[in-house]
Amino acid sequence: MRFSKDTRQRAIEKLQDRTLDLLIIGGGITGAGVAIQAAASGLETGLIEMQDFAEGTSSRSTKLVHGGIRYLKQFDVEVVSDTVQERAVVQQIAPHIPKADPMLLPVYDEPNATFNMFRLKVAMDLYDLLAGVSNSPLANKTLTKEEVLEREPQIKAEGLVGGGQYLDYNNNDARLVIENIKRANQDGALVASRVKAESFLFNDEGQINGVVAKDMLSGETFKIKARTVINTSGPWSDLVRNLNKEDDQIQQMRPTKGVHLVVDNSKIKVPQPTYFDTGLGDGRMVFVIPRENKTYFGTTDTDYTGDLAHPTVTQEDVDYLLGIVNNRFPEANISIHDVESSWAGLRPLISGNKASDYNGGNNGSISDESFEHLISTVGSYLNKETTREDVEEAIGQIETSTSEKANDPSAVSRGSSLDIDDNGLITLAGGKITDYRKMAEGAMKAIIEILSTQYQKQFTLVNSKTYPVSGGELNPANVDSELETFAQLGVKRGLDKADASYIARVFGSNAPRVFNLVTTLEAAEGLSLRDTLVLHYTMREEMALTPVDYFLRRTNHLLFMRETLDDLTLPITNEMARYFEWSEEEKQAHLDELAAVLAESDLKELKENAK
């Protein structure tokens, strides 16, 4: 199914000549999850994304589909219940993406440890119970100190008391986004990247009925009319809600930055994803995860007030993570110069624990100033000097102070929120990638209700638990052998086995479409046949428009195969320039953008300062 620069242009034209049932602002996992359900349910749907799909948080995660076992410590049972049950659902609808990859959690006897062995066993049993895997081969188990060291001989033995293993899944976050979006496009959604919602349109009753959008490539602005509009802009959610607001600005979001670093697995080798306390008594835990022949680890969790589109890795982030990992793997001695790639992302947290799916861990004490303010306000009210609203506002401040002061970033809810503003704008924010489908389902029920009551348009919501994403037309119980069959098809088309298997693993049931390109394409100059076919598939059917789109989001090349990348930057850019008919200036601009992204991922500036 074509999903390219041309379809983008046609989508922009069509978005202007009709009134949609639903316009989605934001093409990360949240927007993608709404788009697939809306289009599959028959709504006339549009989605606009101001950058590339998944260029926000949804390509910058820890790349897990997981329940978040550490949230149990904050009694965030509802979030864990949602996410741990959704793991299996996501694996069912996107079988070629999340892979079961049991997590090893070493336990150390140290102050403020998240878990001791007893608490870990309780947490893992609850985790499995919520996921329904208690009586299966995937059920959790505890390990002795010796068993942990046998698996991970490099890990620090001092203070280690044992560990646990429980089911979680690895993930390709950006691919999960694009496969949802491709399926929505296949089902008729009008989708365009690099289109930004700049302001809202309103009807006579002051209700939002569309947006003024800007094509970020041409600079042109145009109107999109829609009966309902949903804001799925993640960390940008407040900015979008406030687009036309002069005052009473909404401040719901509390973005926190999380950083990951990647080293070659010759530096640290773990047999499976590993998750442990930082050892700093700061309530944080850090993942160390094998991917390709690399090991990546993270994350930090710090309040962020910078440019939402451009969170960067700082020396402080590097020092924090290297200190933790070098402490846990004493022989590793990793320095910044060992870091091959990195990424920084922003959690779209909901401040004040206002997330709807549970009341996040909040054990804060009331601040003195809030307490004094409340008492004096009540006193004035009793003397008829102030109103009830003043008292309610003082109480509201108490909740904020309790939740904000007490909750450091890692204690803030990872739950989601669904809000409908007075002007009719729907906002779906927060949550995790793992529960994107469930989040979208909740929003879609509200949207279908609005279309029914306000527009007398009836829709039946698709069963998204069984509706596969693009590339997901596979038997979830038999994925490996089905992918093997696809790989054989690639070999018949002239690819070597390794390349054919790579294409099958990445593109799932779309692999035959990639292989079929061999009938019209041969290896481009400086590229293998595999890279040529993959590149053309991403340009023709995944709306890859730039080399960064290709290297960072359609493939993970930049992050996990960095050492082979430098030889490919020019051939890939040349082939894109030929296909898109770029001028020399356009080509140079794309090369410059790629060089800047690489320098940032390589931590070039920090390394130079560290010499």
Ligand SMILES: Cc1cc2nc3c(=O)[nH]c(=O)nc-3n(C[C@H](O)[C@H](O)[C@H](O)COP(=O)(O)OP(=O)(O)OC[C@H]3O[C@@H](n4cnc5c(N)ncnc54)[C@H](O)[C@@H]3O)c2cc1C
């Ligand atoms: C460090 C880190 C690790 C994480 N690890 C995991 C994990 O392993 N597993 C997990 O389940 N979750 C994880 N999460 C959480 C998860 O990544 C996020 O909850 C999720 O990606 C948020 O997706 P989103 O679509 O809401 O936001 P985003 O992915 O940020 O998408 C919002 C999109 O809206 C676009 N946009 C903004 N304004 C406009 C506008 N005006 N017009 C058009 N488009 C606009 C942006 O460009 C952006 O692409 C992690 C988060 C972080 C930061």
Ligand SMILES: O=P(O)(O)OC[C@H](O)CO
């Ligand atoms: O939000 P945290 O602190 O659990 O960090 C995100 C994890 O790295 C993966 O979900």
